[in-house]
Amino acid sequence: MFLSPLIGQLKGYNGVNSRIKPKPNGNDEIGRGQRFFISADCWLCVFELLTPSQLGFEIAMISHRFDFYVDEHFKTRKRTLKFIQIRSKIGENGTNGMEIVEHYDGKALPIPQVQLPRKFIGFKHIHISFIDRNAIAFLFHFRQFFASGLINLAINTHKDRIAGFLLRNIWPMFGKNLHGMGLSGTFFRHLRQFVGTSILNDFPSLRFVSLYTVNLFGEFPCDDNAAASDGQAVTKWLFTPLQNDVPKMLKCWVNDEGNWMSRIEAIKAAFTYASSPVNFIVVIYIGMPFADSVVLFNLTNELTREQLALKRSDDYDEYFLLIRRPIVRTESKWAKWEEEAIGWRFYEPSNQWNQIFIQIINEDEIGDELLDATLGPSDH
Structure with missing residues (x-):
């Protein structure tokens, strides 16, 4: 104004x-x-x-x-996108179509028909809840940027047929430059089965993983070969240090049915006998009333000169932080990393740039012209 x-x-x-x-x-x-x-x-x-x-x-x-x-x-200006949403729109003939809207006020935006300008430097958040040929074409305009920039990608679906569709039509657009990844258990299983069992460690810059499933955390022995479970593969990624010694960040959900405290004990045992350091921050969501029974701890490994601590978030009662860090450290830097780990989320704009959140729950969220051609017969 x-x-x-x-x-x-x-x-x-x-x-x-x-x-x-x-x-x-x-x-x-x-x-x-x-x-x-x-x-x-x-x-x-x-x-x-x-x-x-x-x-x-x-x-x-x-x-x-x-x-x-x-x-x-x-x-000459540097171009960016902020918050946009790709969602379904019912056409005049009753068929599903795609529209692009601004994330907050719902204002419709034109569908780009050309490649992004050379001065394009990134976007804040793209939320995708409907996919048709236009949506795929829209993402295709970003393919060079996906290959060159650090991207934060989340894919959430719990149906095998939809996971297969996304794996064939969306996943190939992204290169090896994923910085953050959000995965449902179903899509993670498809990645390990059809792309590579060591998929998480195939991304050298992958720093953050968020798991949209319970109890996929802390399984030992840590390994990501074909015989290893998905939980073991996550542990293998977490215990593989980044080259710059910046802590990896994992966000996960647990409940008492998974006997998650036994997994914490396994991580404590691995820390006690460790001979080389690794930094990580695990944000664990524990629902009530189980959160009130969690026993906090702070351990030290003199050989690796590290601490392993489980503490409760100051701001969220149901969030706990499992942190492995050096004994001698810059407190302000680690406090900032802890805040970043808690605030990093995909389903809405957060503290990160270049975020794409794809959530396809039901088959009617895929365009009619793609549904029969790419999904194949129904599982039902």
């Missing part, structure tokens, strides 16, 4: 040189009728404060010179 007066003033400005209109009291500071000069660089800085629609439909219409400035701005 505060930019509206600025736009109004610009509409009365005829180019590079102009006269200052006298104020009603005649006390204008520059001088009545005095000409002044504003460089193109100054205008380009001002344009950063305006939206593309304000620039294209209002400022560019002022004069040929402003039209040139706006065109130059769009050629």
